[in-house]
Amino acid sequence: MTAPASRLRIALVCNTAWAIYTYRQGLLRTLTERGVEVTVIAPRDRTVEPLVAMGCRFVELKVASKGTDPRDDLKTLAALWREYRATRPHAVFHYTIKPNIYGSIAAWLARVPSIAVTTGLGYVFIQKSRTAMIAKRLYRLAFRFPREVWFLNQDDRTAFFDQNLLAHPERARLLHGEGVDLDEYAFTPLPEREAFVFILIGRLLWDKGVAEYVEAARRLRAAYPHVRFQLLGPVGVDNPSAIGRTDVEAWQRDDLIDYLGEAHDVRPHIANADCVVLPSYREGVPRTLMxxxxxxxxxxxxxxxxxxxxxxxxxxxxxxxxxxxxSLAEQLERMLTLGARERMEMAAKGREKVAREFDEKTVVERYKGTIRAITGISL
Known part of the structure; x- marks a missing residue:
């Protein structure tokens, strides 16, 4: 006999609480409004209070995102196993590399159903290093255990197939991005002004192409003094590819970029921009662009x-x-010299594409269907 929805326990595990709060609010609202006990398991950051205010339970997790010491990773695995044994969630969703690997193993040991969501393959598939090789071996081991493995794009799923990282290929699913709330991110007309603003939004990582963005700014600023190049996002984050504050300060001194810090709400910054830029080396499906x-x-x-x-x-x-x-500078110059009518046409077609392919409502329905398949409970 299954529990009623009001007693259903669902856990979401990630290497940052910020990512759960920023990317999955639609899912969190849907679950909490239906009486589900939602637990967010992640390192503590500034988004914990708003998560709790939404009705989520929070459990702090130590994750050494930059570290390669197996003792730290075993502590993460053990902490998750203890949490799963104590609270017996009906389903757990794991995001990002270490929760995917160690969380999947911990859930199997605790006999708790889990789903692994590969939000982007990151440095493991960008670099050719001993660390990347070990990570792939761990993926191959850990991905024996989840009920399903979700990929956000076809290239990532193909990479796992081609490198034989899936013990159960039939469990692979294509989610096609995690969606965007079309009401929250409403269409906004392009600014009418002489200045032109580019903005790069995201964690400040070398893998996001920030160095290329700064160099492109260096190449274009002399010919186009009315153009501004903005950066918005956290600096010095816990990631092997993190950019330090000293680099950002040097770029500011050289008047190459305007660093805007962090923002809970990116919408005013998007609305103020003429073009959003992401020169990343690899992504899942980047929410910033959606x-x-x-x-x-x-x-x-x-x-x-x-x-x-x-x-x-x-x-x-x-x-x-x-x-x-x-190449980036060439395309940025192409964009800023484009006629206003052409940019407006791009704007309208971009909105149409997102509405057609990346509506958050469709993604939430996928989660609901998976939870129903695992627990027998309809939400």
């Missing part, structure tokens, strides 16, 4: 997995080569 297109902002991004799912080259934005500042 939000930008939903609000009617043309995009310049790299032609890599994840970004090309959102950006239709020449239609909703422009794609450039990854790790190539010259």
């Amino acid at each position: 939000e930008a297109s939903a609000m009617g902002r043309p995009i310049v991004a790299t032609d890599v997995p994840g970004c090309r799912e959102v950006v239709e080259d020449g239609v909703t934005g422009f794609l450039c080569e990854a790790k190539n500042a010259a």
Whole structure:
């Protein structure tokens, strides 16, 4: 006999509480409004209070995102196992590399059903290092255990298939991004002014192409003094690819970029921009770009997995080569010299594409269907 929805326990585990709060509010609202006990398990940060205010239970988890010491990772595994044994969640969703690996193992040991959501393959598939090789072996071990493994784009799923990282290939599912709230991110007309503003939004990581963005700014500023290059997002985060504050301060001194710090709500910054930029080396399906297109902002991004799912080259934005500042500068110049009518057409088509392919409501229905399949409870 299954428990009623009001007693259903669902856990979400990630290497940052910020990502749960920022990317999955629609899911959290749906679950809490239906009386589900939602537990967020993650390192503590500034988003814990708003998560608790939404009705979530919070459990602090130590995750050494930069670390390679197996003792730290075993502590993470043990902490999750203890939590699962104590609270017996009906289903657990794991996000990001270490929760995917160690959380999947812990859930299996505790006999708790789990889903692994690969939000992006990151450094494991960008770098060719001993650490990346070990991570792939751990993926191969851990992904024996989840009920399903979700991928946000076809390229990532193909990479796991091609490298034989899935013991049960039939459990792989394509989620096609985690969606965006089309009402919250409403279409906003492009600014009418002489100045032109580019903005890069996200954690300040070298893997996001921040160095290429700064170099492109350096190349373009002399010819286009009315153009501003903005950066919005946390600096010095717990990630192997993190950018330090000293680098950002040097770029500011050279008047190459305007660093805007962090923001709970990115919508005013998107609305103030003429174009959103993401020169990332690899993504899942970047929410920043979905939000930008939903609000009617043309995009310049790299032609890599994840970004090309959102950006239709020449239609909703422009794609450039990854790790190539010259290619990025060329596409940025192409965007800022584009006629106002053409940019407005890109804006409208971007909104149409997001509404057609990335509506958050569709993603929430996928979660609800999976929870029903695991627990027998309809939400």
